[in-house]
Amino acid sequence: MTGVPIFPTGIIRTYKSPTKFSEEFDPKYFKIEKYDGSNKYRSEKFNNVIMHESLNGLHEWVKTCIDDYLVNELYMKYDEHFINESWLNVNLKGGNQPIHSHPNSILSGVYYLKSEEDHPPLEFHKTRPSDQHPFISLSEQYEKIHPNTTTKVAFPCEQDSMLVFQSQLYHSHAPIQIDEQRISLSWNALVNFQLPSETDSKNFYNSYTYRIKFVKEYN
């Protein structure tokens, strides 16, 4: 027994699509622009490409995965969820993605429409809040990489699979080393939570004193 790891920063789930959406994808419908400073092209995030009718099948499947993640991984009480941003990434040789997270979003995902085994994995990073005190660094003192103490975890970017994760998790990928391009579709989703039940309202901590509701900007 190696102890109980507590309070994970987040959860990553990999979904394999039942249909090869890669075979249905037709890039001619989408406009992509070169990403500043990288050998990478991207569609505008706010175009919400997953709403395009050519991607209806993928959109419906992603929604079932979001339901599954909310119900079975986060055990969340919610009324609805919706994808508020989605965009295409086309990475060429040398294209990379620096460490970032997705603000103004609750769940995120990336579906790999075209990918090769030698493409770099998606790496998640444990980040520290700005230090407020001097601290003792343990990073260099481990004899082995271990899930209890690692600060980086990599997930393969297999074609026709999707990674779903909490939007606050920091992630990145290294530059692509091969000539074959990688195409992925990324999305951000928001969730509108259930109204409190009568029982909840009696409990101070569940009384929803502070709550927010997000506006779905499309129907």
Added chain:
Amino acid sequence: MTVIPIFPSGVVKIYTSPKSFIDNLDLSRFTFEKFKDQTKLRTKKFNNLLLQPEFKEMKVWVEECAKDFLDNALKMEYEEFFLTESWMNISGKGGYQKIHNHSNSIFSGVLYLKSEPKHPPLEFKKMMVPQEPFISLTEHYKLGNPHTAHTLAFPCTQDTMIVFNSHLYHGHEASVIEEERVGIAWNGLVNFVEKDKDLYRIRFVREDS
């Protein structure tokens, strides 16, 4: 499909002692101080009780567990570790411990020398350091889930010891029963293997040798 929780805040491990150490202890020998406005008594932390002769056997076992935690829970490379502080807590009815963590320490433990099933468990808390407005999800879970919980409680079973990373926040609720709980808590430091002279490193002075 794979689901992987990533980057835990820390690790908690429970050890069961080979014997009841309380049987050979005379608590009247120790000087306790009362916590302000509390029914809780504590020896001075810097006395490092575990270094005293009557704790010799207990110290050997605590150090075995500490070594196991470093070797197997943290997989750490180190030259030595040592207990820098150890103290005894006696909690009467109403005694509680507010949420805190242990500074200037790498790992910590608490051995329950005397405890009842109705004593409050040791609760670990996930702390947040928001620097921007944030979206709260806390109220929207329908079930407790170890992946999303902000509080995890571990029972304070007599003759068990809970070992954890010192930076983890923890505390316990007020005891609601008459029977006292007696525990011995400790902090430990580690001197690491010098692998690379160019790395920034620190070395702690062992004051008990």
